[in-house]
Amino acid sequence: MQFMLLFSRQGKLRLQKWYVPLCDKEKKKITRELVQTVLARKPKMCSFLEWRDLKIVYKRYASLYFCCAIEDQDNELITLEIIHRYVELLDKYFGSVCELDIIFNFEKAYFILDEFLLGGEAQETSKKNVLKAIEQADLLQEPRHEVL
Amino acid sequence: MPAPIRLRELIRTIRTARTQAEEREMIQKECAAIRSSFREEDNTYRCRNVAKLLYMHMLGYPAHFGQLECLKLIASQKFTDKRIGYLGAMLLLDERQDVHLLMTNCIKNDLNHSTQYVQGLSLCTLGCMGSSEMCRDLAGEVEKLLKTSNSYLRKKAALCAVHVIRKVPELMEMFLPATKNLLSEKNHGVLHTSVVLLTEMCERSPDMLSHFRKLVPQLVRILKNLIMSGYSPEHDVSGISDPFLQVRILRLLRILGKGDDDSSEAMNDILAQVATNTETSKNVGNAILYETVLTIMDIKSESGLRVLAINILGRFLLNNDKNIRYVALTSLLKTVQTDHNAVQRHRSTIVDCLKDLDVSIKRRAMELSFALVNGNNIRGMMKELLYFLDSCDPDFKADCASGIFLAAEKYAPSKRWHIDTIMRVLTTAGSYVRDDSVPNLIQLITNSVEMHAYTVQRLYKALLDDISQQPLVQVASWCIGEYGDLLVSGQCEEEEPIQVSEDEVLDVLEGLLVSNLSTPVTRAYSLTAIMKLSTRFSSVNRIKKVVSIYGSSIDVELQQRAVEYNALFKKYDHMRPALLERMPIMEKTASNGPTDIVQTNGETDSTILDTKHLPNITQPASQANDLLDLLGGNDVVPVIQTTVPTKPASAGGELLDLLGDLSLTGGPTPTPAPSVPMSQPSFLLDGLTSQPLFNDIAAVIPPMTAYNKNGLKIEFTFERSNPNPNIAVITIHATNSSEADMTEFVFQAAVPKTFQLQLLSPSSNVVPALNQGSVTQVIRVLNPQKQQLRMRIKLTYTHKGSPVQDLAEVNNFPPQSWQ
Numbered sequence: 001m002q003f004m005l006l007f008s009r010q011g012k013l014r015l016q017k018w019y020v021p022l023c024d025k026e027k028k029k030i031t032r033e034l035v036q037t038v039l040a041r042k043p044k045m046c047s048f049l050e051w052r053d054l055k056i057v058y059k060r061y062a063s064l065y066f067c068c069a070i071e072d073q074d075n076e077l078i079t080l081e082i083i084h085r086y087v088e089l090l091d092k093y094f095g096s097v098c099e100l101d102i103i104f105n106f107e108k109a110y111f112i113l114d115e116f117l118l119g120g121e122a123q124e125t126s127k128k129n130v131l132k133a134i135e136q137a138d139l140l141q142e143p144r145h146e147v148l
Numbered sequence: 149m150p151a152p153i154r155l156r157e158l159i160r161t162i163r164t165a166r167t168q169a170e171e172r173e174m175i176q177k178e179c180a181a182i183r184s185s186f187r188e189e190d191n192t193y194r195c196r197n198v199a200k201l202l203y204m205h206m207l208g209y210p211a212h213f214g215q216l217e218c219l220k221l222i223a224s225q226k227f228t229d230k231r232i233g234y235l236g237a238m239l240l241l242d243e244r245q246d247v248h249l250l251m252t253n254c255i256k257n258d259l260n261h262s263t264q265y266v267q268g269l270s271l272c273t274l275g276c277m278g279s280s281e282m283c284r285d286l287a288g289e290v291e292k293l294l295k296t297s298n299s300y301l302r303k304k305a306a307l308c309a310v311h312v313i314r315k316v317p318e319l320m321e322m323f324l325p326a327t328k329n330l331l332s333e334k335n336h337g338v339l340h341t342s343v344v345l346l347t348e349m350c351e352r353s354p355d356m357l358s359h360f361r362k363l364v365p366q367l368v369r370i371l372k373n374l375i376m377s378g379y380s381p382e383h384d385v386s387g388i389s390d391p392f393l394q395v396r397i398l399r400l401l402r403i404l405g406k407g408d409d410d411s412s413e414a415m416n417d418i419l420a421q422v423a424t425n426t427e428t429s430k431n432v433g434n435a436i437l438y439e440t441v442l443t444i445m446d447i448k449s450e451s452g453l454r455v456l457a458i459n460i461l462g463r464f465l466l467n468n469d470k471n472i473r474y475v476a477l478t479s480l481l482k483t484v485q486t487d488h489n490a491v492q493r494h495r496s497t498i499v500d501c502l503k504d505l506d507v508s509i510k511r512r513a514m515e516l517s518f519a520l521v522n523g524n525n526i527r528g529m530m531k532e533l534l535y536f537l538d539s540c541d542p543d544f545k546a547d548c549a550s551g552i553f554l555a556a557e558k559y560a561p562s563k564r565w566h567i568d569t570i571m572r573v574l575t576t577a578g579s580y581v582r583d584d585s586v587p588n589l590i591q592l593i594t595n596s597v598e599m600h601a602y603t604v605q606r607l608y609k610a611l612l613d614d615i616s617q618q619p620l621v622q623v624a625s626w627c628i629g630e631y632g633d634l635l636v637s638g639q640c641e642e643e644e645p646i647q648v649s650e651d652e653v654l655d656v657l658e659g660l661l662v663s664n665l666s667t668p669v670t671r672a673y674s675l676t677a678i679m680k681l682s683t684r685f686s687s688v689n690r691i692k693k694v695v696s697i698y699g700s701s702i703d704v705e706l707q708q709r710a711v712e713y714n715a716l717f718k719k720y721d722h723m724r725p726a727l728l729e730r731m732p733i734m735e736k737t738a739s740n741g742p743t744d745i746v747q748t749n750g751e752t753d754s755t756i757l758d759t760k761h762l763p764n765i766t767q768p769a770s771q772a773n774d775l776l777d778l779l780g781g782n783d784v785v786p787v788i789q790t791t792v793p794t795k796p797a798s799a800g801g802e803l804l805d806l807l808g809d810l811s812l813t814g815g816p817t818p819t820p821a822p823s824v825p826m827s828q829p830s831f832l833l834d835g836l837t838s839q840p841l842f843n844d845i846a847a848v849i850p851p852m853t854a855y856n857k858n859g860l861k862i863e864f865t866f867e868r869s870n871p872n873p874n875i876a877v878i879t880i881h882a883t884n885s886s887e888a889d890m891t892e893f894v895f896q897a898a899v900p901k902t903f904q905l906q907l908l909s910p911s912s913n914v915v916p917a918l919n920q921g922s923v924t925q926v927i928r929v930l931n932p933q934k935q936q937l938r939m940r941i942k943l944t945y946t947h948k949g950s951p952v953q954d955l956a957e958v959n960n961f962p963p964q965s966w967q
Contacts, residue, residue: 013206013207013208014206016206016239019276021279022242023242023244024242028208042505044470044505044506045470045505045506046470046473046506046509047470048471049508050508073399075399075435075438075439075442076471076474076475077435077472077475078392078395078436078439080431080435082392103163104159106202106203106206107199107202107231107235110235111231111235115268118275118276118307118308118341119307119311121307121341121344122340122392123304123307123340124303124336124340125336125337125383126337128382129337129382133265133268137227137231137268140227140263141227141228141231142226145154147195147196148155148195148199
C-alpha cells in the first residue's frame with residue numbers, strides 16, 4: 001500500500017497515512033485530486049479505479065470514505081478486507097465508531113492503524129491481538145484529559 | 149502563562165467557524181500561542197501543543213515549525229510524549245530535510261528500550277518513513293530484533309526489514325540468516341510478516357529466489373493447515389481462517405513456482421484444493437480465489453488446473469458483486485493471449501459486460517472483446533461493439549473506433565461488410581476517429597473496386613445528413629471527387645441507386661468549402677474533389693468559377709491549390725484529363741517511410757498534389773483478357789502493361805516538376821499497337837527505381853536466361869526494390885543472334901494469382917541482328933506471400949517479313965529473387 005486517506009462526504013480530510021516519501025505539496029495535490037475523483041463516483045460503481053499508475057480501492061462507511069492506493073501486484077479484494085478490518089478495530093475500540101470519534105480522537109485512530117499496518121502491510125491478522133496491544137499501550141499513558 | 153487550551157477544546161472551537169476566513173483566523177491565533185509556548189521550552193504542554201498542531205496540519209495549514217518539537221518529544225522519557233512525538237515525526241518530517249536525521253539516535257535508543265511498546269513505536273516509525281541513511285545506520289538493530297523470541301517485536305522487525313530492503317537493496321544479504329526459521333513460528337502475525345519479507349527478497353534477487361524455493365513444501369503445509377483446521381475464533385473472517393495469510397502465501401507460491409517445474413508440481417494439489425473448497429459467498433472467499441487464479445496462471449500448472457482457473461473467472465463474471473466482475477475482467481485480459489480458447493468460452497458474458505453501468509468495467513470489457521474477435525465471431529462481435537460505440541462515453545470512442553477498424557481490417561467477411569462497418573463508425577463516432585484513419589480508409593475504398601459506386605452513394609447520403617464530423621467529410625469528399633461520375637449515373641448495384649444531379653453534388657461540395665464546421669484540411673479535400681469532377685462532370689464552367697474564387701483565399705494552402713488548378717484550366721488544359729484520372733489500386737505496405745510516398749498519393753499530405761498520370765483501370769483489363777485467352781491458363785493474373793506517354797518538356801511550377809520526374813523511363817513513344825495500351829501506372833518512385841540504381845544488389849542475385857530460341861535470347865537480371873522487399877525488379881535483355889532484325893518486338897508476361905506484375909515501357913521494338921544491341925524492358929513483380937516465382941511469357945515479332953509468335957514458361961528463377 002502506498003497511502004491511505006480517510007475523508008468525509010464534503011471532502012474534509014480526517015486521516016492521512018503515507019507509506020511513500022513525498023513532499024507536502026505533492027501530498028496535498030494527490031489528496032485534492034483523488035478526493036475529487038472518488039467523490040464524483042456514483043454509488044453503484046465498483047470500488048476500484050485506475051488513477052495515475054496506481055490502483056485505488058475505496059469504500060464508504062457511513063459518512064467517511066476509506067481510500068487506499070495499492071500497487072499493480074496487490075490484490076484489490078483483500079485490500080477491501082483490510083479496510084474492513086480497520087473499521088472493525090475502530091468500532092471495537094470506540095464502541096460503535098462514528099466520524100466524530102475519529103475527528104476528536106484522531107491521534108488514537110493513527111495509533112490503532114499503526115498497530116495494524118506497518119510500512120503499508122498488515123503486521124497482525126488477529127483482531128484480538130491488535131486491540132490487546134493498544135489497550136496495553138494506553139495503560140502506559142497518563143490519562144488523556146490531563147495531557148492533551 | 150495559562151495552560152494552553154486542550155486539544156478537544158481547539159477542535160470544537162475550530163468546528164464552529166462558519167467561514168474559511170473565520171477558521172483561518174482561529175488557526176493563526178492558536179499557532180501564535182503555540183509558537184510562543186515552544187519558545188519557552190515548556191515540557192509539560194509540549195505534547196498538547198504538538199497534538200493541536202497536527203490537527204491543524206490535517207486541515208491543511210503549515211506546521212513545519214513543530215518539527216523540532218517532535219524530536220524533543222521523542223527524546224522524552226514519557227510514553228505519551230513519545231507516542232505523539234513519533235506520530236508527529238511521521239506526519240511532519242520528510243526525508244528530504246536533514247532534520248529527520250536527528251531522529252536516528254533516538255530511534256536507536258528506543259529500539260533497545262526496556263518497554264516493548266516503545267520499541268514498537270520506533271520500529272513502526274523507521275518502517276514507515278526511514279530514509280536510506282537512517283536505514284543504513286539502524287539495519288543492524290532491526291536484524292537483531294528479527295531474531296528475538298518476542299513475537300510482538302519480531303513481526304514488526306520483519307516489516308521494518310522489508311522497508312530497509314526497499315530503501316537500501318544491498319542490505320538484503322544481512323537479513324538472510326535471520327529468515328532461517330521464520331516459517332516455523334506459530335504466531336500468525338509473525339508468519340504473515342515473514343511471508344511478506346520473503347516475498348520482497350525473492351522479488352528483488354534471483355539468487356534469493358532459488359535459495360527460498362526449498363520452502364515450498366513448508367508453505368504448502370501451512371496453507372493446508374489453514375484450510376483444513378477447524379474454526380479458529382482469533383483469525384476467522386466469515387468462516388475462513390486467516391484470509392490475509394492465505395493470500396500472502398499464495399502470492400509467495402506464485403513467485404516461487406514461476407518458471408520452475410518442480411515447485412509448480414509441488415503446489416499443484418493445494419491450489420486445486422483451495423480453488424474448489426473456498427467459500428464464494430463473501431468477498432473474502434473470492435479474494436482468496438482471485439489470488440489462487442493469479443497463481444495458477446503464472447506458474448507451470450497442468451492444463452486441468454488452468455481450465456479450472458479460467459472457469460472460476462467465468463463464474464466471477466456472473467457474480468452480482470461489481471468488484472468481482474471487475475477483477476475477473478482484469479485477470480481475463482491478462483490470460484487471453486495464453487489461454488485464448490478457454491477465454492473464448494466466456495465471450496457472451498464478457499460482451500454483456502459492455503452494457504454495465506460502471507466505467508471501469510466497461511473499459512475492461514471493451515479491451516477484452518477486441519482481444520477475442522476472430523474470423524468466426526466477427527459479425528456478431530461487431531454488432532455488439534458498434535452498439536457499444538453508439539452509447540459509450542466520449543473517452544472511449546476513440547479507442548473503440550480504432551479497435552473496430554483494426555478488427556474489421558483483419559477479419560472482414562466481405563468488402564461490402566467492411567465498408568458498411570466503416571460507414572457506421574464514421575457516422576456515429578466520426579469526430580472521435582483518429583487522424584490516420586482517413587488515409588487508411590481511403591486506401592481501403594480505392595482497393596475495393598467493385599464497391600466504388602455503393603460507397604460513394606452511401607457517403608454522399610451521409611454528407612446530406614451531417615457535415616460536422618471531419619473524418620467522415622474528408623473521406624466522403626475524396627470519394628465524390630474520385631467517383632462522382634458513378635454517383636451521378638446511378639450505377640449502384642448493392643442498393644437502390646439515388647437520383648442526383650451534377651449540380652446537387654457540386655452544391656454539397658461547395659457547401660463544405662464555405663461551412664464554418666469545416667476545418668482547413670477538409671476545405672482542401674473538397675476543393676480538390678471539385679477539381680477532379682471537372683473531368684467527370686460536364687458542368688466545367690461552374691467548377692472553373694469556384695476554383696478561381698479560391699485563388700484569392702486567405703488560407704494559403706487553399707489559395708495555392710486554387711491557383712494551380714486555375715493554371716490547369718488555362719495553360720495546361722491538355723494535361724488536365726490525364727492528370728485527374730482515377731487512382732490505381734494502391735499497394736499496401738506495412739512500413740512508413742519512403743513507401744508512403746508511393747501510396748498516399750497526397751491524400752493526407754496537403755502539399756503533394758493528389759493527382760497523377762494514371763491509367764483507366766478498365767483498359768488494361770481487356771488486354772489482360774486477351775492474354776489469358778492466349779495463354780490458356782486460369783491461374784494467371786492480368787497484367788497491366790504500361791508505357792510512358794510523351795510529355796512536354798516544361799519547367800516551372802511544382803505541379804510540373806513532379807511530372808517531370810516521370811520521364812525517366814524514357815525512350816521513344818511506342819507504336820500504338822492495339823495490344824499495347826498507352827498508359828503509365830505509376831507511382832513517383834517507379835520512375836526512380838526502374839533505373840539501375842540498385843546495381844549493387846543486382847550483383848547479389850544472379851541473372852538467368854529465360855528464353856533462348858530461334859536466335860532470340862532473353863535474359864533476366866534482378867534488383868530488389870529497396871523500399872519494399874516484396875517487390876522484385878527484373879530487367880529483360882532481348883538479344884538477336886540471327887542475321888535479320890526482329891521488328892515490332894513485343895514482350896508480354898503473366899504470373900500466378902498471388903503475384904502482381906507491372907511491365908514498364910521497352911527501350912525499343914527492334915532487336916537488332918547479330919547481337920548488335922538489345923531491347924531492355926523492366927518488369928516489377930509484387931510477391932507479398934513470398935511464393936516461388938513463375939512466369940509465362942509471350943513473344944511476338946516480325947522476322948524476315950513473317951510474324952513470329954511464341955509462348956514459354958519461365959520456372960528457373962533463382963531463389964533469391966523471390967525469397
